[in-house]
Amino acid sequence: MFVQHTSASLVIQENADPAVLRDLSRFMAELVPESRPWEHDDEGPDDMPAHVRSVLTKTSEAIPITGGKLALGIWQGLYLWEHRAAPHTRRLVVHVAGE
Amino acid sequence: MFVQHTSASLVIQENADPAVLRDLSRFMAELVPESRPWEHDDEGPDDMPAHVRSVLTKTSEAIPITGGKLALGIWQGLYLWEHRAAPHTRRLVVHVAGE
Amino acid sequence: MFVQHTSASLVIQENADPAVLRDLSRFMAELVPESRPWEHDDEGPDDMPAHVRSVLTKTSEAIPITGGKLALGIWQGLYLWEHRAAPHTRRLVVHVAGE
Numbered sequence: 001m002f003v004q005h006t007s008a009s010l011v012i013q014e015n016a017d018p019a020v021l022r023d024l025s026r027f028m029a030e031l032v033p034e035s036r037p038w039e040h041d042d043e044g045p046d047d048m049p050a051h052v053r054s055v056l057t058k059t060s061e062a063i064p065i066t067g068g069k070l071a072l073g074i075w076q077g078l079y080l081w082e083h084r085a086a087p088h089t090r091r092l093v094v095h096v097a098g099e
Numbered sequence: 100m101f102v103q104h105t106s107a108s109l110v111i112q113e114n115a116d117p118a119v120l121r122d123l124s125r126f127m128a129e130l131v132p133e134s135r136p137w138e139h140d141d142e143g144p145d146d147m148p149a150h151v152r153s154v155l156t157k158t159s160e161a162i163p164i165t166g167g168k169l170a171l172g173i174w175q176g177l178y179l180w181e182h183r184a185a186p187h188t189r190r191l192v193v194h195v196a197g198e
Numbered sequence: 199m200f201v202q203h204t205s206a207s208l209v210i211q212e213n214a215d216p217a218v219l220r221d222l223s224r225f226m227a228e229l230v231p232e233s234r235p236w237e238h239d240d241e242g243p244d245d246m247p248a249h250v251r252s253v254l255t256k257t258s259e260a261i262p263i264t265g266g267k268l269a270l271g272i273w274q275g276l277y278l279w280e281h282r283a284a285p286h287t288r289r290l291v292v293h294v295a296g297e
Contacts, residue, residue: 002262004271006212012158014105014150019139023147024154027131032225040217048221051212055222059210059274060260062159064101064194071192073103076158093269095262097196097295111257113204113249118238122246123253126230161258163200163293170291172202175257196295 002060002093007050007083009057015077028053028083043084050083057081065098101159101192106149106182108156114176127152127182142183149182156180164197200258200291205248205281207255213275226251226281248281255279263296 003010014020038048061078064071072078080090102109113119137147160177163170171177179189201208212218236246259276262269270276278288 002260002269004269004274006210006271006273011154012105013154017139017141020147020150023137023139024151027135027151031130031229036225038221040215040221042215048218051218052222052225055209055211056155056254058157058256062101062161062260064192066192071101071103073105073190075105076103091271093262093264110253111204112253116238116240119246119249122236122238123250126234126250130229155254157256161200161260163291165291170200170202172204172289174204175202 001063001078002095003080004091004093005088006054006059007047008088008090009054009059009081009083010061011057011079011081012061012063012072012076013079014075016075021079028056032056046083046085053081053083065096100162100177101194102179103190103192104187105153105158106146107187107189108153108158108180108182109160110156110178110180111160111162111171111175112178113174115174120178127155131155145182145184152180152182164195199261199276200293201278202289202291203286204252204257205245206286206288207252207257207279207281208259209255209277209279210259210261210270210274211277212273214273219277226254230254242283244281244283251279251281263294 001010032049032052034045034049040048100109131148131151133144133148139147199208230247230250232243232247238246
């Protein structure tokens with residue numbers, strides 16, 4: 001799975017307790033804050049933080065397939081993580097390989 | 100190589116000096132501390148930090164094979180990184196593709 | 199694409215404004231500073247920070263191919279990120295799969 005953007009990313013994380021996603025968002029907002037004096041701010045204060053958050057996570061995730069199904073662990077889910085403040089339309093490329 | 104968990108991850112790092120792994124552990128323990136007020140703490144104070152550390156590293160690593168061997172660099176080794184405080188049994192999926 | 203080193207990494211990021219790369223470098227230099235008391239410093243103060251920066255980014259990037267071309271997004275470029283202070287010669291392995 002490949003995301004064709006540099007301000008959104010993919011992440012495999014727990015699919016049960018939504019508090020995990022909230023904690024992740026809060027941690028990332030603090031680690032890569034909008035308040036930093038970013039040089040690149042063409043699209044606003046959330047522009048460059050989104051690029052950094054994308055670098056610290058993943059542009060692609062490779063998931064094995066066994067028995068015709070994604071071989072995810074019981075607690076794993078695949079998320080598209082939007083790093084910009086406003087909603088954006090995002091394009092993914094799904095590549096399936098094998099016999 | 101794919102790890103079926105969200106609180107352990109894979110990382111390719113130096114396979115020579117064990118001090119590298121100790122430095123990595125100390126850095127990560129400070130960057131994502133247990134002492135933060137995490138909302139998700141069902142399994143204790145090391146629960147949510149393990150998820151964040153997993154997000155900042157990798158759930159899978161793809162390694163090319165040449166001449167029947169992993170084409171790792173001389174100093175590269177593949178590690179399973181346990182992010183929880185106590186030992187856990189972990190499941191990996193190894194997918195080998197090609198002719 | 200696979201980089202055979204543990205102190206350089208790959209990253210897919212914006213290919214337009216060079217300020218993005220400068221902001222990324224400054225952020226990473228501050229997040230993983232040379233000034234930290236690193237145990238592993240065999241090759242100088244930039245040795246261990248390079249390993250950590252490598253862990254927080256990627257050793258490999260998988261990019262789908264469609265119509266004989268890399269299916270990168272319009273703004274995406276693939277970079278080799280040198281994390282050491284001095285220039286190094288780096289080896290990459292390119293693995294192309296499919297029919």
